Amino acid sequence: MPRPNMNMKIGASPRCRCFCGASGTREAVVTLSLEEYECVRLIDYNGLTQAECAERMETSRATVQSLYAGARKKLARFLVEGTRLRVDGGHYQFSGNKESDTMRIAVTYENGQVFQHFGHTEQFKIYDIEKGEIKSSRVVDTNGQGHGALAGFLQEAGIDTLICGGIGGGARNALSEAGIRLFPGAEGDADEQVRSFIGGNLNYDPDTVCAHHEHESGADCGHGDCGHGSCH
Numbered sequence: 001m002p003r004p005n006m007n008m009k010i011g012a013s014p015r016c017r018c019f020c021g022a023s024g025t026r027e028a029v030v031t032l033s034l035e036e037y038e039c040v041r042l043i044d045y046n047g048l049t050q051a052e053c054a055e056r057m058e059t060s061r062a063t064v065q066s067l068y069a070g071a072r073k074k075l076a077r078f079l080v081e082g083t084r085l086r087v088d089g090g091h092y093q094f095s096g097n098k099e100s101d102t103m104r105i106a107v108t109y110e111n112g113q114v115f116q117h118f119g120h121t122e123q124f125k126i127y128d129i130e131k132g133e134i135k136s137s138r139v140v141d142t143n144g145q146g147h148g149a150l151a152g153f154l155q156e157a158g159i160d161t162l163i164c165g166g167i168g169g170g171a172r173n174a175l176s177e178a179g180i181r182l183f184p185g186a187e188g189d190a191d192e193q194v195r196s197f198i199g200g201n202l203n204y205d206p207d208t209v210c211a212h213h214e215h216e217s218g219a220d221c222g223h224g225d226c227g228h229g230s231c232h
Contacts, residue, residue, distance in 0.1 A: 116165030
């Protein structure tokens, strides 16, 4: 039975959205939608029943049963076949519960646009979100801090979520250790990207990388550039 094209309630955005299996191949990818992820989070992680999960997501129990069964099958394939696993897409919106009432988002920023090289970011635009609305925003200077220090800079600023363009592996690890959710591969007007994120339809690519600084030292990440474009 096809899933209705409606926005179900999501209580929390995944902190990690891309996982590499044992096979290490880039071709075989299993994609878990945000609704499927939410079912697994609520039922298997938080211990809710399917009925309670349906109430939280403001959908029917039959829909939850279908989503949950599909999610478990995808997770089984990831574990058994060693594919790559992505959590992305779907029809959802963030709910107004305590997990998402308030949020502080940073965007790599230059002249109103999402700056495309995290490590060379000279400014961030920081947004305070309350109940799905932008309550305030401001532009802050990084004072020339490099890749390693920027994660700490964002952590000290109380950032929950970063939206950016290209970003290298070391910076990804630093952000993960700081507990900052990452949404790379975004482009265009910074304000519009934040509004899209709040609405659950941000156009981003979790596989986007920025290996510019690594290429300078002769290393190669296998991508040849920063995801889909230049890191400059």
